[in-house]
Amino acid sequence: MLRKIRISLQVVTMTLVTLLLLGIGFRVHLWAGWVAKIQFLPALMALNFGVLAMVIIAALLFGRIYCSVICPLGIMQDFFSWLGGKAKKNHFSYAKENKVLRYGFLGVFALALIIGFAPVTTLFEPYSAYSRIVNSLFKPLYDMLNNWLASMDAANDRYNFTEVQIWTRSVTTFVVAILTLLILAFLAWRKGRIYCNTICPVGTTLSFISRIPGFGFRVRFNKDKCKNCGMCEKNCKAQAIDFKNGTVDYSRCVVCGDCLDKCKFDALHYTTKKAPSESKPVDTERRAFLVGAAVAGTTAAFAQTQMKVDGGLAAIEDKKAPKRQTPVTPPGSVSARHFEKHCTACQLCVSSCPNNVLRPSTDFMKLMQPVMSFERGYCRPECTRCSEVCPAGAIKPISREEKTTIHVGHAVWIKENCVVLRDGVSCGNCARHCPTEAILMIDYEGPNGTVQVPAVDENKCIGCGACEHLCPARPFSAIYVEGNEMHQIG
Numbered sequence: 001m002l003r004k005i006r007i008s009l010q011v012v013t014m015t016l017v018t019l020l021l022l023g024i025g026f027r028v029h030l031w032a033g034w035v036a037k038i039q040f041l042p043a044l045m046a047l048n049f050g051v052l053a054m055v056i057i058a059a060l061l062f063g064r065i066y067c068s069v070i071c072p073l074g075i076m077q078d079f080f081s082w083l084g085g086k087a088k089k090n091h092f093s094y095a096k097e098n099k100v101l102r103y104g105f106l107g108v109f110a111l112a113l114i115i116g117f118a119p120v121t122t123l124f125e126p127y128s129a130y131s132r133i134v135n136s137l138f139k140p141l142y143d144m145l146n147n148w149l150a151s152m153d154a155a156n157d158r159y160n161f162t163e164v165q166i167w168t169r170s171v172t173t174f175v176v177a178i179l180t181l182l183i184l185a186f187l188a189w190r191k192g193r194i195y196c197n198t199i200c201p202v203g204t205t206l207s208f209i210s211r212i213p214g215f216g217f218r219v220r221f222n223k224d225k226c227k228n229c230g231m232c233e234k235n236c237k238a239q240a241i242d243f244k245n246g247t248v249d250y251s252r253c254v255v256c257g258d259c260l261d262k263c264k265f266d267a268l269h270y271t272t273k274k275a276p277s278e279s280k281p282v283d284t285e286r287r288a289f290l291v292g293a294a295v296a297g298t299t300a301a302f303a304q305t306q307m308k309v310d311g312g313l314a315a316i317e318d319k320k321a322p323k324r325q326t327p328v329t330p331p332g333s334v335s336a337r338h339f340e341k342h343c344t345a346c347q348l349c350v351s352s353c354p355n356n357v358l359r360p361s362t363d364f365m366k367l368m369q370p371v372m373s374f375e376r377g378y379c380r381p382e383c384t385r386c387s388e389v390c391p392a393g394a395i396k397p398i399s400r401e402e403k404t405t406i407h408v409g410h411a412v413w414i415k416e417n418c419v420v421l422r423d424g425v426s427c428g429n430c431a432r433h434c435p436t437e438a439i440l441m442i443d444y445e446g447p448n449g450t451v452q453v454p455a456v457d458e459n460k461c462i463g464c465g466a467c468e469h470l471c472p473a474r475p476f477s478a479i480y481v482e483g484n485e486m487h488q489i490g
Contacts, residue, residue: 017134045342062216080188080189139351218270219259328483332398340369372481414476442455
């Protein structure tokens with residue numbers, strides 16, 4: 001019964017998390033966004049003490065059940081481990097806890113978190129690792145399916161689907177996602193939850209709480225019934241059961257229920273400290289149901305796209321991103337420093353951005369954390385999507401009114417790129433489309449006489465990137481946005 005409940009909750013969690021990360025309609029976030037906010041590290045970064053308290057209490061009462069039913073990377077490991085079990089049954093064995101490696105990784109991760117060293121925190125945080133896999137590998141497949149359905153609809157004069165651009169937002173993130181998936185799949189196939197119980201910082205943190213045996217429910221032996229068949233140990237993907245000594249390493253047990261299912265002598269029970277006796281049998285199914293209901297109650301407590309169109313008449317040269325001295329971070333992120341310290345690079349804002357503005361950074365010190373770039377769209381003043389979905393507090397919630405007053409950067413004119421001077425044509429596109437009227441066209445004495453060129457009023461410019469995106473100059477725009485280290489209000 002416990003195993004069935006665990007699998008049911010895993011299906012719910014993985015479905016909701018994956019739908020969120022694929023960006024399947026913003027309404028999904030409105031009723032399922034809580035599943036991102038109950039992830040441990042995002043809750044820690046956002047100082048969401050309610051979620052943290054519930055995760056800790058759940059670990060104290062039920063063991064590391066978080067790793068089995070809430071963490072998407074843990075659930076993915078279970079899937080690959082299950083596949084490995086299909087290929088070779090009963091292939092696990094007990095192994096002692098590798099304390100040096102386990103606590104060493106946790107120490108390095110904690111230090112990186114404190115000093116804000118993004119390459120370590122973004123690589124090893126489990127929720128972010130799964131998010132990158134979905135965004136980089138699964139989302140392009142979903143977009144292909146969407147575009148196929150859109151073409152089929154259009155052929156029948158129906159328009160239920162809108163075609164979207166399929167593009168790689170970051171080659172670095174794509175490579176990291178592939179390597180993460182391959183390594184985790186191989187380890188889980190061969191050794192079960194070795195990553196979860198050796199490298200994962202969240203798993204190690206929760207192990208300190210779950211190893212306390214005097215509280216709540218744990219998997220326990222009834223030595224009077226045990227026949228030393230070893231089936232529990234051979235099917236424990238956490239390698240936490242030592243059947244010879246009748247012990248379970250609760251710091252690694254994730255309460256998957258596989259051992260209970262495999263025991264043919266009723267010698268294992270998920271129960272409190274007092275072992276079940278022959279005279280008073282324990283209704284394990286009822287307890288498993290109550291535990292599952294408690295976990296479910298705990299967790300439940302909490303494509304519009306700009307298309308590039310050329311009319312089929314001529315190829316449009318793709319724009320290239322300028323080299324910005326200061327990256328542009330999303331409105332609501334307060335400052336570049338605040339964003340770097342709180343962002344876990346989960347990519348949820350990237351997949352949710354309807355304007356294709358956010359993409360993972362390739363800067364080593366900000367590895368895979370989102371930055372704004374305007375080759376495929378601009379940050380519309382009425383859109384606050386990224387601030388609404390961020391689970392880690394890196395982008396604070398803002399209203400539409402507040403967004404129009406936040407200056408994330410300022411436009412800079414590059415004379416050498418401007419088509420007015422370079423090609424001798426009149427333009428004014430940047431001034432015409434500026435939503436804050438921060439750009440004016442002024443007279444300029446060029447080589448062919450007086451022409452109109454843009455001048456930027458930095459006091460009005462909010463850094464939305466409309467001018468950069470809509471500038472006709474290729475491959476580099478004649479006007480681009482330089483980020484502000486500290487966002488200005490007003």
